[in-house]
Amino acid sequence: MATHKLLLLPGDGIGPEVMAEVQRVIDWLNAQGIAKFETEQGLVGGSAYDAHKVSISEADMAKATAADAVIFGAVGGPKWDSVPYEVRPEAGLLRLRKDLGLFANLRPAVCYPALAEASSLKRDVVEGLDIMIVRELTGGVYFGEPKTITDLGNGQKRAVDTQVYDTYEIERIGRVAFDLARKRKNKVTSMEKRNVMKSGVLWNEVMTQVHAREYKDVTLEHQLADSGGMNLVKAPKQFDVIVTDNLFGDMLSDIAAMLTGSLGMLPSASLGEVDSKTRKRRSLFEPVHGSAPDIAGKGLANPIAMISSFGMALRYSFDMGDLADKVDAAIAAVLASGLRTADIKSEGTTPASTSQMGEAILKEL
Amino acid sequence: MATHKLLLLPGDGIGPEVMAEVQRVIDWLNAQGIAKFETEQGLVGGSAYDAHKVSISEADMAKATAADAVIFGAVGGPKWDSVPYEVRPEAGLLRLRKDLGLFANLRPAVCYPALAEASSLKRDVVEGLDIMIVRELTGGVYFGEPKTITDLGNGQKRAVDTQVYDTYEIERIGRVAFDLARKRKNKVTSMEKRNVMKSGVLWNEVMTQVHAREYKDVTLEHQLADSGGMNLVKAPKQFDVIVTDNLFGDMLSDIAAMLTGSLGMLPSASLGEVDSKTRKRRSLFEPVHGSAPDIAGKGLANPIAMISSFGMALRYSFDMGDLADKVDAAIAAVLASGLRTADIKSEGTTPASTSQMGEAILKEL
Numbered sequence A, B: 001m002a003t004h005k006l007l008l009l010p011g012d013g014i015g016p017e018v019m020a021e022v023q024r025v026i027d028w029l030n031a032q033g034i035a036k037f038e039t040e041q042g043l044v045g046g047s048a049y050d051a052h053k054v055s056i057s058e059a060d061m062a063k064a065t066a067a068d069a070v071i072f073g074a075v076g077g078p079k080w081d082s083v084p085y086e087v088r089p090e091a092g093l094l095r096l097r098k099d100l101g102l103f104a105n106l107r108p109a110v111c112y113p114a115l116a117e118a119s120s121l122k123r124d125v126v127e128g129l130d131i132m133i134v135r136e137l138t139g140g141v142y143f144g145e146p147k148t149i150t151d152l153g154n155g156q157k158r159a160v161d162t163q164v165y166d167t168y169e170i171e172r173i174g175r176v177a178f179d180l181a182r183k184r185k186n187k188v189t190s191m192e193k194r195n196v197m198k199s200g201v202l203w204n205e206v207m208t209q210v211h212a213r214e215y216k217d218v219t220l221e222h223q224l225a226d227s228g229g230m231n232l233v234k235a236p237k238q239f240d241v242i243v244t245d246n247l248f249g250d251m252l253s254d255i256a257a258m259l260t261g262s263l264g265m266l267p268s269a270s271l272g273e274v275d276s277k278t279r280k281r282r283s284l285f286e287p288v289h290g291s292a293p294d295i296a297g298k299g300l301a302n303p304i305a306m307i308s309s310f311g312m313a314l315r316y317s318f319d320m321g322d323l324a325d326k327v328d329a330a331i332a333a334v335l336a337s338g339l340r341t342a343d344i345k346s347e348g349t350t351p352a353s354t355s356q357m358g359e360a361i362l363k364e365l
């Protein structure tokens, strides 16, 4: 059996608590001989800053580069609100994405039937919702240069951010979206602001070309990002796969996540290009939720998004789709049994702490 | 009585139909001697392109500059999808905003009690919602240079857009937001992505300074734009005034509008700086909805957003707050009577065409 090397980066806030539940799943898989994972731990975000005055150390970056997959918790919190911009907690995550070349961010927004009531939207609008948002993750305004604040004198400063996209960046994220659509409902909606942004014009043009050249069997639709956001709120079930740039993807995937009423349940995968020789790709898996410093250390956090992110690692990095299906089924079964962490509790359900929820999922497995 | 000069720019799609209803209100106010409006008409968007191959003619720009207020319908439609970028319908609107210096875009998101059921959100989440989104309108990625597509050879192109903000631009939009909050619930939420964008860092810093210097009596809160979007969907009533940049404002105001279930009802005002001598400011008023080409010319459009935008002109440009209140009350009364255009119809209400709705509001007045 092949040994898979994992780097666990719990990060800040509730990161360590929810990562502990993934660690238990890994230990159990190893003990049962179902898989062979070798894990290392590292620091990222505020915890790395506290230890080394950086958002991630060179040693941990080297571990991330050597790992077969990185499992990431969450970063940030008010404690680090005034650390210098270059070493703020988020910088560690952004460096991992950029240096590992993780250009494709997959964010499923699924409404668990047991949780439809937890959404602020009407049940019939979100029940059965199953969208995949494919967000470009290493380009756009996140990394474009210049990115500066200049003192102009007279008490005036000028801030500049730059959105840059090249044809190949749009092509490769397009292919990820079309490939995913083929295994789903065969529809891709591309979102940009071509009526205002040149990057939107190019985005639209390249998506249209990739579709015409390689994916005629998939339905391609274009929406402006602002009306796309509206449609997400109005009638989200019209979507299957949404493909969009880094910044619009940040906004739209958070909104899609909130629609489901299951923010504490949603995983994400960030993938690099497939190496033509080894057929491997770099990857990082993280929950969509943040570090929730207000509830950290109280056993209140929901570990499902984190465990489900590990499930995505099994599926997308280790070709263990069957095992991933079992993880998903275990989560669904525990929810169906009525167990709930505080964020998803409702009348008639059984309260569970972070570790009780992790324990129950492990038992199901 | 002072004469007020209005330029009416109906634009494309349903623009002319809904503008016709505003024209009736104006004619009536003139006939009754309640006010004295002098109106001119112009072309903008696709209709200007069809007539002059531009998105707005120099002659109409001159009329707009000379007018006391511009009343704008909507622009765009599939008919002009392939016209050159520089003369696309939206370019006319963007030029009006930029050349008239309309930096402050006010977008109220109000949930009419009679329409709470039309929202995709649960009634208790949106009932009574009353948010004011203050969007910066002449800066950011909409107008920053460079804004280019370059051919790199090898079939590769590079698209660049530039987000630029200077201190004074953030200060003046901040003041508009704080001033409005003082007349409302005294709370401003500023939204940006300071964890990723330098313009977000400067935005946050300047808002904090303006607040500390001039508006200590108002509550100021900061949210990241992605979690702000989430919170809008989860619990929108936590907000009073939201102030944000041009692109985030585009996205967030559309989402806020959709929450109310009343997209066809929401007006907007775009205001310039107050002239220190004349105490006047340039202004443009437009509905939040678009040109809806699919229903154009069928008498199906809801004229309320357009009439309500004219109401905002009365309030913000002509100091006729009492008359504006009467317009608002007339709209509310007609809705309470059960009259509905197709977009807001529900069981037990009376269907109305565009002109029947306009007529009914006029009768109420």
Ligand SMILES: CC(C)[C@H](C(=O)O)[C@@H](O)C(=O)O
Residues within 6 Å of the ligand: A090, A093, A094, A250, B195, B196, B226
């Ligand atoms: C933490 C932050 C830098 C990050 C982003 O903006 O990409 C987060 O919001 C996300 O969506 O993963």
Ligand SMILES: CC(C)[C@H](C(=O)O)[C@@H](O)C(=O)O
Residues within 6 Å of the ligand: A195, A196, A226, B090, B093, B094, B250
């Ligand atoms: C028509 C378009 C250019 C415009 C914008 O992006 O500002 C519209 O979406 C709006 O919100 O007024």
